[in-house]
Amino acid sequence: MLGFFLRRLLQSVTVLFAMSALVFAGVYAIGNPVDILINPQADQAEIARATAALGLDQPPWRQYWTFLSGAFAGELGKSFVSNVPAVHLILERMPATVELALTATLIAIGLGIPLGLLAGLKPESWFGRAIMAGSILGFSLPTFWVGLMLIMVFSVELGWLPATGRGATVDVLGVEVSVLTWDGIRHILMPATNLALFKLSLLIRLTRAGTREALAQDYVRFARAKGLSMRRVVRVHVLKNILIPIVTVIGLEFGSVIAFAIVTETIFAWPGMGKLLIDSINVLDRPVIVAYLLIIVALFVLINFLVDLAYTALDPRVRLAGRTS
Amino acid sequence: MEIAPSSSPHPDPLPASAGRGAFWRPLSVIHHSFLACLAGLAVPICLAAAAAGAAELRIGLSADVTTFDPHFVAAQPNLTAQQHVFDSLVRTDERSRPVPGIATWANPDPLTWEFTLRKGVKFHDGSELTAEDVVFSLERPLGITGSPGGYAAYVRPIVAKEIVDRYTVRLKTATPYGALLQDLAEVMMVSKKAAARAGAQDFDSGKAAIGTGPYRLVRFARGDRIELARHGEYWGGRTPWTKVTLHVLPSDPVRTAALLSGQIDAIEHVPSADLAKLRRSPDLRLEQTVSWRTIFLHLDQYREPPPGVAAKDGKPLDRNPFKDARVRRALSKAINRSAIAGRVMEGLALPAGNILSPSVFGHDPAVKPEPYDPEGAKKLLAEAGYPDGFRVTLATPNNRYINDEQVAQAVAQMFARIGVATRVEAMPLSVYFGKARNREFGVALLGWGSRAADLALRSLLVTANPEKGYGAWNWAGYANPKLDELVVQSLGTVDPARREALARSASALAAREVAFIPLHYQVVTWAMRKGLTYSARTDEFTFAHFFKPQ
Numbered sequence: 001m002l003g004f005f006l007r008r009l010l011q012s013v014t015v016l017f018a019m020s021a022l023v024f025a026g027v028y029a030i031g032n033p034v035d036i037l038i039n040p041q042a043d044q045a046e047i048a049r050a051t052a053a054l055g056l057d058q059p060p061w062r063q064y065w066t067f068l069s070g071a072f073a074g075e076l077g078k079s080f081v082s083n084v085p086a087v088h089l090i091l092e093r094m095p096a097t098v099e100l101a102l103t104a105t106l107i108a109i110g111l112g113i114p115l116g117l118l119a120g121l122k123p124e125s126w127f128g129r130a131i132m133a134g135s136i137l138g139f140s141l142p143t144f145w146v147g148l149m150l151i152m153v154f155s156v157e158l159g160w161l162p163a164t165g166r167g168a169t170v171d172v173l174g175v176e177v178s179v180l181t182w183d184g185i186r187h188i189l190m191p192a193t194n195l196a197l198f199k200l201s202l203l204i205r206l207t208r209a210g211t212r213e214a215l216a217q218d219y220v221r222f223a224r225a226k227g228l229s230m231r232r233v234v235r236v237h238v239l240k241n242i243l244i245p246i247v248t249v250i251g252l253e254f255g256s257v258i259a260f261a262i263v264t265e266t267i268f269a270w271p272g273m274g275k276l277l278i279d280s281i282n283v284l285d286r287p288v289i290v291a292y293l294l295i296i297v298a299l300f301v302l303i304n305f306l307v308d309l310a311y312t313a314l315d316p317r318v319r320l321a322g323r324t325s
Numbered sequence: 326m327e328i329a330p331s332s333s334p335h336p337d338p339l340p341a342s343a344g345r346g347a348f349w350r351p352l353s354v355i356h357h358s359f360l361a362c363l364a365g366l367a368v369p370i371c372l373a374a375a376a377a378g379a380a381e382l383r384i385g386l387s388a389d390v391t392t393f394d395p396h397f398v399a400a401q402p403n404l405t406a407q408q409h410v411f412d413s414l415v416r417t418d419e420r421s422r423p424v425p426g427i428a429t430w431a432n433p434d435p436l437t438w439e440f441t442l443r444k445g446v447k448f449h450d451g452s453e454l455t456a457e458d459v460v461f462s463l464e465r466p467l468g469i470t471g472s473p474g475g476y477a478a479y480v481r482p483i484v485a486k487e488i489v490d491r492y493t494v495r496l497k498t499a500t501p502y503g504a505l506l507q508d509l510a511e512v513m514m515v516s517k518k519a520a521a522r523a524g525a526q527d528f529d530s531g532k533a534a535i536g537t538g539p540y541r542l543v544r545f546a547r548g549d550r551i552e553l554a555r556h557g558e559y560w561g562g563r564t565p566w567t568k569v570t571l572h573v574l575p576s577d578p579v580r581t582a583a584l585l586s587g588q589i590d591a592i593e594h595v596p597s598a599d600l601a602k603l604r605r606s607p608d609l610r611l612e613q614t615v616s617w618r619t620i621f622l623h624l625d626q627y628r629e630p631p632p633g634v635a636a637k638d639g640k641p642l643d644r645n646p647f648k649d650a651r652v653r654r655a656l657s658k659a660i661n662r663s664a665i666a667g668r669v670m671e672g673l674a675l676p677a678g679n680i681l682s683p684s685v686f687g688h689d690p691a692v693k694p695e696p697y698d699p700e701g702a703k704k705l706l707a708e709a710g711y712p713d714g715f716r717v718t719l720a721t722p723n724n725r726y727i728n729d730e731q732v733a734q735a736v737a738q739m740f741a742r743i744g745v746a747t748r749v750e751a752m753p754l755s756v757y758f759g760k761a762r763n764r765e766f767g768v769a770l771l772g773w774g775s776r777a778a779d780l781a782l783r784s785l786l787v788t789a790n791p792e793k794g795y796g797a798w799n800w801a802g803y804a805n806p807k808l809d810e811l812v813v814q815s816l817g818t819v820d821p822a823r824r825e826a827l828a829r830s831a832s833a834l835a836a837r838e839v840a841f842i843p844l845h846y847q848v849v850t851w852a853m854r855k856g857l858t859y860s861a862r863t864d865e866f867t868f869a870h871f872f873k874p875q
Contacts, residue, residue: 030759031756031759032759034474036758036759039478040784042797043793044791046481049477079391080472080473083472088526093548152582156582164579164582165549166549268579271548271549279389279548279575283755284755
């Protein structure tokens, strides 16, 4: 277990290192934020002063070195446009994104697994077919279009739900949470559904395929022959056996939901990290871009680790490498 | 001169039940009560609804506010939010002209500006604004480091600041400088007591964001919203709104949808694609005015040959064609400006002839847009020695100005008609401005808004001179000693009337010489629910205190 953990850590640090170099070079190649943000009335001396104050007049390797030495001291730099530490900016936005991603994942799990089971148990029935047809739509419709349609129907036409933004928040242990207020729930419903759509379809298909495969297995037939009710067979034997691939996908997808909530956040003006990244790219706010990507990579590493742990809990045959079986 | 009507309500061309107007009708409570009011059904309820509606205003802004430190990044979205909370020493009216606000001014001599503060101007913490706060606020921008675009440029011309008494400040400049008022209109006054040792986070949290403006900062939720509450002791009288929320909604369709659904009361920068739809809506109205922003082309007039310019067969030209005024005029004549304004811009533009738009200080009304004349253009090209034309690359940003890339495409087709084969190179502004500053473009599209023509010309067309700070944006490498002299003289004139006459002749000279090719002045649009009016500002700023209930 410890050896596994250490190896993972080493791999992650290498990945983080390579990532930071790539992003740094990329943003450097695009241009200089002073060119975009400088006061139009500024003269040449003022432009030179601003460039020097941000260290952007230095050769790129020196700028990278400055960044690295800061990073080792736990300091990822201040945002060029907000004048606050980049990490602070990202952490300030993180609760909103995590909340959105968690709600979307819950919607996907809460609807996806039961619907997938239904479709898998009765594949030829009309509702089994309807569920599968719906999941094709969920796969193929682009997120931004669905988002705009949701806004048009539920906000503009029917006036049921607010079109944009995050609702009222309450403070839970220092974290702003919006799903605990009615206003917050009304605000999160559409963006979370929009974000969940793809994963929901994925889970439906995965559960259905797993169920159909499991139903044909001998142990299921034997269980039925033994006289167990179908209910119990499904709950204890089928579901537990198909859960491993589903947990993997949920785990991996949770990382990508956080990282790629950008489109949904942009459409619904959701004040999360993804929107921050887009805004930062537009003005070449390098410290924020680099810090954001580093945090996302760290997040992926952590989630993968947790998924591995979840395997062992679900399937006693799986042993984490490092502990010989 | 045709000028779009300022602050005119647009009558609804369709009855409420007709076509898509009805399709888009939002079904919110506000509108139900509004319809009930129209029908005269329940007068007491109407009054109650009107009073409740009048108390709060929710506005959709088009860009993110990065910080609440009013001296950190001088970007328009930041100024928009911050000027609700902070006053500047000099105010500007709807036409962007300096007017007295918290202070009046006089010039005892051309090097001295004496500002007399209004008595009893109260900060949000109850203390009074004094000369100490003014001097502190004028010095603070110089001490701010690590900003990619600070306010130092606005206060650097001031070489001495003197507190005469509690309500009088005397400022000195090294040479006479007429644009000081326009510069000071950008610099916001903070409370010395609150801001003296404050960092950026203290402003964001509201602790240091203590101003004298009409609203005090309640909450700055970055990337989401800014909540403001009425400042009870505001020197300018009571504004109609007790509570104002500025929602950050950069995505165009989302901003429109939020307005249509009744979630917010007004939006700025109505996208041209949604204009017709909003105009048809029976529950909404629009306000428009000509923006200060002019869209124009910079032509490289100093390199042999300029980047992207070549003969039709791809061989390099033996000289720079743009150095010849006849070629520049031919290109200008080739452009059908009213077609661009009417079709590409869908009415959100006026054909331009000046460097700055009609309401701005120093605009010369005698200078008309160059008439569309492709035949005359061909003749001029032939005279200049290019009967077959040549080849150019036109660079443009594609996410900065209204329909910028489409405008460049239209111009390219018009150039092609007189034999100048034009390729458009469009890129996001983050890439564009870096390349432009490296002088990688031969023909570049740019937009410029400024409070005065002499200020714009100093940056754009005066011969580049880093020591004096002239021509920082003169990518064209344009050099005309006569223009330089006029602009320097204009900026050095303190008397506004004499300065405007000089600025006008400088504008006229730049236009006459075709130093640049003006395309159009942008028109800026606000949309709001019925029952609201907005005093449309030429500087494109959106201020809650300029909204009034009808």
